[in-house]
Amino acid sequence: MAELRYAFYTGCSAKGVAPELYNSTKLVAEKLGMELIELEAATCCGAGAVQEKDEFLALTINARNIALAEELGLDLLTICNTCTVMLRETKFKLDNDPELKEAVNEVLREAGLEYKGTSEITHFLWEVIDGVGLDRIREMVVKPLSEFKIAPFYGCHIIRPQYLIGYEDPDNPKSIEMLIEALGGKATDHEARLACCGFHSFWSAEEKVTLKLTALDAESAKEEKADFMVTPCPLCHTQLDAMQPEAESRIGVKIGMPVLHLPQMIGLALGIPPKELGLDKHVVSTEEILSKV
Amino acid sequence: MEKFKLKVFRYDPTKDPEPYYKTYELPIEKGMTVLSALFKAKEEQDPSISFRYNCRAAICGSCAMRINGHATLACKVQITHLLEKYNTDTIVVEPIGNVKPLKDLIYDMDWLVDKLKKVKPWFIPKEPPPPDGKEYRQDPYDHHKIDFASDCILCASCMSDCNALKVNKDYLGPMVLAKAYRFAADSRDGAKRDRLEAVLKDLNLEWCVRCWECTTRCPKEVQPYENIIRLRIMAAEEGYKTPGEIHAEIFEKDIYKRGLLNEMLLPMRQEGVIGAVKRAPFGIRMMLKGKVNFADFLGGHKVKRIEEVRKIYEKAKEKKKYVKIKLPQIMGVVYEDKRKNRKRANFTEKLNETANK
Ligand code: SF4
Ligand code: SF4
Ligand code: FES
Numbered sequence: 001m002a003e004l005r006y007a008f009y010t011g012c013s014a015k016g017v018a019p020e021l022y023n024s025t026k027l028v029a030e031k032l033g034m035e036l037i038e039l040e041a042a043t044c045c046g047a048g049a050v051q052e053k054d055e056f057l058a059l060t061i062n063a064r065n066i067a068l069a070e071e072l073g074l075d076l077l078t079i080c081n082t083c084t085v086m087l088r089e090t091k092f093k094l095d096n097d098p099e100l101k102e103a104v105n106e107v108l109r110e111a112g113l114e115y116k117g118t119s120e121i122t123h124f125l126w127e128v129i130d131g132v133g134l135d136r137i138r139e140m141v142v143k144p145l146s147e148f149k150i151a152p153f154y155g156c157h158i159i160r161p162q163y164l165i166g167y168e169d170p171d172n173p174k175s176i177e178m179l180i181e182a183l184g185g186k187a188t189d190h191e192a193r194l195a196c197c198g199f200h201s202f203w204s205a206e207e208k209v210t211l212k213l214t215a216l217d218a219e220s221a222k223e224e225k226a227d228f229m230v231t232p233c234p235l236c237h238t239q240l241d242a243m244q245p246e247a248e249s250r251i252g253v254k255i256g257m258p259v260l261h262l263p264q265m266i267g268l269a270l271g272i273p274p275k276e277l278g279l280d281k282h283v284v285s286t287e288e289i290l291s292k293v
Numbered sequence: 294m295e296k297f298k299l300k301v302f303r304y305d306p307t308k309d310p311e312p313y314y315k316t317y318e319l320p321i322e323k324g325m326t327v328l329s330a331l332f333k334a335k336e337e338q339d340p341s342i343s344f345r346y347n348c349r350a351a352i353c354g355s356c357a358m359r360i361n362g363h364a365t366l367a368c369k370v371q372i373t374h375l376l377e378k379y380n381t382d383t384i385v386v387e388p389i390g391n392v393k394p395l396k397d398l399i400y401d402m403d404w405l406v407d408k409l410k411k412v413k414p415w416f417i418p419k420e421p422p423p424p425d426g427k428e429y430r431q432d433p434y435d436h437h438k439i440d441f442a443s444d445c446i447l448c449a450s451c452m453s454d455c456n457a458l459k460v461n462k463d464y465l466g467p468m469v470l471a472k473a474y475r476f477a478a479d480s481r482d483g484a485k486r487d488r489l490e491a492v493l494k495d496l497n498l499e500w501c502v503r504c505w506e507c508t509t510r511c512p513k514e515v516q517p518y519e520n521i522i523r524l525r526i527m528a529a530e531e532g533y534k535t536p537g538e539i540h541a542e543i544f545e546k547d548i549y550k551r552g553l554l555n556e557m558l559l560p561m562r563q564e565g566v567i568g569a570v571k572r573a574p575f576g577i578r579m580m581l582k583g584k585v586n587f588a589d590f591l592g593g594h595k596v597k598r599i600e601e602v603r604k605i606y607e608k609a610k611e612k613k614k615y616v617k618i619k620l621p622q623i624m625g626v627v628y629e630d631k632r633k634n635r636k637r638a639n640f641t642e643k644l645n646e647t648a649n650k
Contacts, residue, residue, distance in 0.1 A: 016554065016556040017557075017584055019584060040596065043548050043596055043602055049540050049544045050545055052541055053525075107609050112601075120631060156505055161508045163626040166630070171363045172378060200502045201501060203539075203540050204496050213459070283579075283582060
């Protein structure tokens with residue numbers, strides 16, 4: 001088996017509003033035999049916000065983040081869709097433009113660093129599937145999720161755009177469905193499977209756009225009678241779970257759709273106690289899920 | 294000969310109370326596009342199917358449709374590829390999304406034209422043409438800035454699948470914003486300020502949710518979302534203090550001060566005291582769930598090697614104005630994970646395996 005060691009890039013959310021993501025990732029990784037070396041010196045990826053103000057700064061900061069993984073000689077593993085696409089964007093641009101790479105390195109050298117382009121950027125979901133492998137996962141399941149209908153919510157930045165992601169067909173991705181099946185659960189084919197949670201226009205268009213999208217997404221999972229939604233992205237999670245009450249008031253309908261982080265779902269099937277996975281930390285109650293585990 | 298099903302959205306408002314779908318069985322022919330399949334169905338089975346087309350070569354932009362849920366040019370995609378891609382025997386053809394269907398696959402275009410007019414999609418020269426009778430000139434980098442955006446064929450595939458437009462039809466949308474960028478960024482254009490005003494009306498430019506659907510759908514290489522980013526950079530440079538700009542400033546400051554974003558203090562800094570009050574229920578909810586890190590209210594912890602971060606930050610800010618960042622070429626590019634021996638998931642195959650188990 002290939003060595004499953006990664007430079008672990010947590011991102012801001014897992015260190016801020018989603019501690020349960022951080023904790024469940026560590027627990028599940030350990031069970032699956034993945035070694036995560038945390039990049040404690042890494043900064044925020046800019047989340048698209050810095051990119052829309054000062055592109056060069058965003059590229060430089062992320063080149064530094066990747067260089068930290070290169071120092072360890074490891075690939076960089078994220079647990080957030082937006083971190084993935086922002087770091088990949090930096091890598092793609094620097095690897096394809098020697099002049100730009102040199103300009104960024106001139107800045108990094110001032111601090112004794114260099115971006116070489118030797119580390120890949122990968123996401124926890126992909127490493128679970130390709131690194132650990134679904135067959136191995138199947139063997140490790142002790143509490144199959146057979147009681148559950150689960151609504152996969154990919155989140156934009158783990159499928160689009162293809163020139164930065166390319167892991168699977170953005171029009172018809174299947175990775176989360178396959179994982180759900182390996183864990184013994186049943187995936188729903190709901191309308192909002194590939195839709196957007198609305199997170200990124202929250203501060204400018206909360207009422208006009210964001211909350212309407214959030215509500216549509218959660219409702220769509222409910223229509224298919226899903227027991228819960230699952231997402232590989234903490235920003236989608238914040239939007240769909242913590243902001244679900246706001247989304248409900250926006251459309252005047254009660255939804256009450258629980259949302260799990262990807263590692264929490266895996267953890268349940270691997271028999272990790274729900275409390276350790278932080279299932280009590282969600283805004284939309286997960287009690288019904290707990291009663292079925 | 295092997296056959297496939299072409300399931301077509303049908304609607305004639307003069308006689309149908311509701312739209313419906315009609316399915317045509319056709320032989321699978323090598324190289325057959327969805328547009329040629331539609332022709333075949335029309336010629337051999339049902340002359341009443343209506344759709345727009347012209348060039349049949351992905352140039353004119355007339356034939357955009359939603360095919361198996363995603364907008365694209367019907368003359369550009371092949372039946373055999375689609376059947377394999379969706380692992381199906383049925384191709385579903387609908388009008389593009391976010392528009393009013395007029396008849397079958399034909400939709401109302403006035404809506405798009407009205408939106409386009411708002412950004413004055415024509416060149417407004419800064420100065421009279423050069424006296425020597427030559428054309429307006431431009432240096433290569435200035436040309437590069439608008440090169441991709443100029444390739445738009447107004448097919449509206451991006452408008453069809455835009456997430457922000459899906460829930461708010463007042464959004465200008467990617468096609469229109471890309472067009473606004475194409476002229477605002479033109480070094481010879483004299484109406485940059487007006488164009489920015491037009492896209493910033495009701496903060497329209499910032500309704501974009503960064504879903505990247507537009508760039509993914511575009512059959513050319515326009516990269517509408519990437520152009521939207523550039524419009525926003527332009528607005529910031531012109532001194533517009535929008536919520537997006539304030540948000541970006543908070544991110545920059547936090548990267549400098551502590552490395553990571555302080556999410557707990559964000560509402561207060563973004564919207565002031567009013568914001569903090571408005572967001573109080575959210576904050577309390579997060580606290581009750583034990584999601585809040587109390588240290589964050591006092592500024593929070595710093596990442597390691599923060600001095601290094603600050604040095605890099607300062608240098609990057611100094612160097613910024615000398616760097617010419619190019620838009621990447623993305624036509625047909627699928628990101629390639631360069632790790633050797635990287636296992637590639639063949640999902641169709643694996644799914645079938647799972648199904649058989
Ligand atoms: S990135 Fe923005 S403009 Fe493009 S499709 Fe998404 S919301 Fe629409
Ligand atoms: S930007 Fe691309 S998808 Fe949108 S209208 Fe233009 S050519 Fe079509
Ligand atoms: S017919 Fe002209 S683009 Fe398809």
